[in-house]
Amino acid sequence: MSGARSARARSNPRNHAGRHGPTDAKPGLAARQAASRLLSAVTESRASLDGLLDPAGGNPAFTNLGDQDRLLVRAILLSALRHLRVIDAFIDRLVDNPLPDGARALRQVLRVAAAQILYLDVPDRAAVDLAVTQADSDPRNRRFAGLVNALLRRMAREKDELLPAISAETPAFPDWFEDRLRKSYPADADAILKILSEPPAIDLTVKSDAAVWAERLGGLVLPTGSVRIGRPEGPVSGLAGFEDGEWWVQDAAASLPAQLFSKLDGLDIVDLCAAPGGKTAQLALAGARVTACDQSANRLERLRGNLERLGLDVETRLTRAQDLEAPDGFDGVLLDAPCSSTGTVRRHPDIPYTKTPDDIMRLARVQRDLLDHAATLVRAGGELVFSNCSLDPQEGEEMVAGFLADHPAWSIRPADPSRWPGLETAITPLGEVRTHPAMLRHEDPRLAGLDGFYAVVLTRR
Template sequence: MSGNRPSDSRHRGSQNRNRAKASRASSPGAGIKDQAKNTDDGKPGLAARKAAARLLATVTESGASLDGLLDPTGGNPAFTGLGPQDRLLVRAILLSALRHLRVIDAFIDELVTSPLPEGAKALRQLLRVGATQILFLDVPDRAAVDLAVSLADSDPRNRRFAGLVNALLRRIGREKESRLPELLATTPPFPDWFVSRIQDAYPEHTDPILRMLAAPPAIDLTVKSDPDGWAERLGGIVLPTGTVRIARPQGPVTAFEGFEEGAWWVQDAAASIPAQLFSTLEGREIVDLCAAPGGKTAQLAHGGARVTACDQSANRLERLKANLARLGLDVATQLTRAQDLIAPEGFDGVLVDAPCSSTGTVRRHPDIPYTKGPDDIVRLARVQRALLDHAAGLVRPGGELVFSNCSLDPLEGEMMVEGFLADHPAWEIKPVEAGRWPGLETAITDMGEIRTHPAMLAHEDPAQAGLDGFYAVILTRR
């Protein structure tokens, strides 16, 4: 990734210092104070740091999903056993660490006089957790250092490195203003394989995409009606999709006005596009083949369609039902794999929001570059193709098939659909009408598909900019 640095070094230093401060201010842990209660070993906050280091290792070394580890009920016991404030802190540490892991590692490696001992993985995770707090979160440097040293002392693997931990983290605190801006400007934030895929697919937009993927996202809401009114009430703006965006939410979304009465639901602006591609919804029979957690299902039902929502996970289907109950929307549900659904009479419309690598959602799920890889993209593209082949057989004559996913990789989007059309000459792309998407014209491909990426929707306030990477296309029979 090129640095694109100004030639004047003084201007560059000022610009990068501002960027570093903004990065810390906009991180999900900004404003989170260290309010931990006493732990079982008597040191406030130590259990939270221990959990953060353990879970970071589970993600980066074992490829575990962060969402699964942080699930409030079924997550890792190291997380679920903590109190509410400690959980918030652990979540903030992990999200910030994963968004900036390469930068954090580069900072650590610059300061050590010799490489960390081979196999000292636990030490590396401990240092990452401490550095994340110092560089990107609203935790006092002294507290971050003190707890990191205590954590080292409590672990037989790291006890002999307690002095190193103390010296290294203190130095990071002293030198963050001078070193961090340059590292942010020149160090790709994610693993090489991920950066290479972005470079290959988006050579003209690589740097802004990577910068946006490393920034915390805003909260986007799909509202049932009156987006302008809800934007005013909630302190947001209205996007070209009709989405209400709240850049700096105060408190949990469950406390927002309109939540209890089901006036809106959380859904990224890009994720709201596929359900809007059907030419009409009122009175049509539409099946959502991979429906949970139900944002697109809700759009279809609210638009007047008679919806059948399918999912192969009983837990996810129950979550969908709960979400739709809050919204006051009624749909039929089926617990089934999408490729096993049999419907001889077919449907007027079929939505396949297919399982994918989710590389377009790295802003929200920064563990993805560490839990997925190129082989997963190839494998998932095959799964998507099988789903698309089956879905084509569920569409009535004159009906529409909308395929979408939240991957940035063309192998899971444009190239996969190209292969489908080559093997199914009776099908064609129904081009998206640019007039329906003012402000998103650049997201419409030459073939009439939708392709969004995180560097779209520029805004003078960086917190209001960007959206998830998504691919969507309308397919019909000739």
């Protein structure tokens, strides 16, 4: 009897893969199988991790799992992607001969197990045993079950000795990503790359009394006015103030674009790419009459739900930004444009594996088209705030420079560095905002850094 059949014969019929899933051959096996499948989708098919893990429309291998298994799969995938090149280098160090070119499924099994052994608080024995069972239950990998067992046991024995050296000599991310980062941030690239491998803290935008909420939640107040907390053991929705709509989760850097308007109270402001609604909420909280637009009905519904919890009243429109018509215009336009999201790699470590330089070039063209249209929506004397969460100047500084060259009536209204003590270096000589993950340093790396963002205020003469 094969190992897989033996495991099934011994399994308890009450052990389930999830609320709606099939009986699990061994507790925890379905979670590892899901992690391998989703890791393959990211690294081989360039699928978005957010999409795969979406609770409503994600991959069934994930959505059919129970809550605890979902948490484990998410942790495995985030750790595996943050350290993928190191994990691969460690695996390759331990094999006598390179893995066969066609053994992609085998490598995913090894990556998932290695992420647990090297970076997660999972017993080595459990990670090895489940990886062997997973290999033995897959016809593609069954003949490699012995290799999986031997390699992972050796990894567990030698990780303390080998991991520091392998980490030091192995680039953390794909070459294209590191090369562009070093070109754009020569003085800060090493610090940025180092912090991108650390799980991020959680930033909250609060309605009022940031110091009070920082004390209540055990956090600290940032120069942006955000409250930063460590990652809680349970869901963020279980923290004090969530149900009452006293705050929302929003990276400190993401809170800056809405703060760039010189005036909001009583003005008509449109947020062109609004979902999930963090910036929309800031605008409404400041007293603006906000029109929030998004081209996705699902995302717009999520925005409405978020604003309802926060008790904020906003007009919403289901439309593409470039299709919005407003004959009377708006006092202010916020265009937080779709981008490569390379500034959020710390939160979304799949991005270096799902995006390419061609994507950056394509998205820069999309942003330029959106910016050209956004400029037509601004009333005389109004302000246009453009932003995105890309680290790449092609999507930020260079794209805006091209816009200004083609539209000589428009210019940059410089941001005032004194508004954000401690973030003065985030203001460029031209008055743009440029944050990167190595800013906001802290002795505890879990409380340091922020997303990479570009933002600028444009006005028409």
